[in-house]
Amino acid sequence: MTSPRQRIGSPATRLLRATAPLLVGATLVAGPAHAFDQAQTSEIETIVRNYLIEHPEVLLESLQALEAKRTAEAKAGQGETIAELRDRLVSSPDGTVAGNPEGDVTLVEFFDYNCGYCRRAASDLQVLLESDPKLRVVYKEIPVLGPPSEAAARVSLAFREAKPDAYPAFQKTLLGSRAQVDEARALEVAAELGVPESTLRPLMGGTAVAAALNESAELATALGINGTPSYVIGDELVPGAVGADALAQKIASVRACGSATCPPAAD
Known part of the structure; x- marks a missing residue:
């Protein structure tokens, strides 16, 4: 294309956004944030960190899932727009x-x-x-x-x-x-x-x-x-x-x- 779409955000930024639900999920499993003392918070952070170090593929899987979800949502919205504009497009x-x-x-x-x-x-x-x-x-x-x-x-x-x-x-x-x-x-x-x-x-x-x-x-x-x-x-x-x-x-x-x-x- 003469005017290609640009992807906004660095890979690192997109990765952090993709893995945020994972980190939040791990925290919620342990309990509400206000119920943790400093030692418990430190322990949770260590568990999450160690898990991600031992299983780095989770980061890639999370990013891929996020991209797939966004693509599917965009495609669905695009299809609806095309349907609304069908007569003007083809007739x-x-x-x-x-x-x-x-x-x-x-x-x-x-x-x-x-x-x-x-x-x-x-x-x-x-x-x-x-x-x-x-x-x-x-x-x-x-x-x-x-x-x-x-x-x-x-x-x-x-x-x-x-x-x-x-x-x-x-x-x-x-x-x-x-x-x-x-x-x-x-x-x-x-x-x-x-x-x-x-x-x-x-x-x-x-x-x-x-x-x-x-x-x-x-x-x-x-x-x-x-x-x-x-x-x-x-x-x-x-x-x-x-x-x-x-x-x-x-x-x-x-x-x-x-x-x-x-x-x-x-x-």
Whole structure:
């Protein structure tokens, strides 16, 4: 992703937080804090210290359990948010649809024309669209990389409004760029595809373009998206250019169990 999430706090800090319940639990077993005299408190501390020295793996297990719990809670909350936003994600006219309009699974991609990972990931979606006739893709333009990206997105959305049938070619050309994509480059590609600047300029400042950009920004904020590409598949947000195989697996899971990650089969 162009704007990766950062993990807050050092490993030591996270470790202390993870092991705090263990220490508290050991204390509670012995009794309320006000019931201990100094000798008893010292004895409890020694027991806990010795146990952790003899069984250091408990610290790692505690940290892993905490991380797993937080991940599960975040995923559950994320799924609820996606469900609430489902119609805006998959059915809003402000998105651009590719693939099978009546597809049984919809993949939503948030992208930026100047995102290097988005450019690499464009071929992943092309592979999926060519190999999966039941797949529906919705593109959401989210210019997170500054003014050049925002200007290019305005040209792009104006072009889509003026000549929607040629939008896939326009998008493919810009995502195939090696240099920065700005307003001038986007207007150049638009002209090559038959839409002059004089047609696009009024549309770039119009309500349709503004509505599309605003909706993408609102959805990204609600989902906690802070980088591109990011995908919504089923009930999951999938951040980063994870590759065609990983995306295909998520799509297959949605078809199999209704979720992007199916529960493990019972023994």
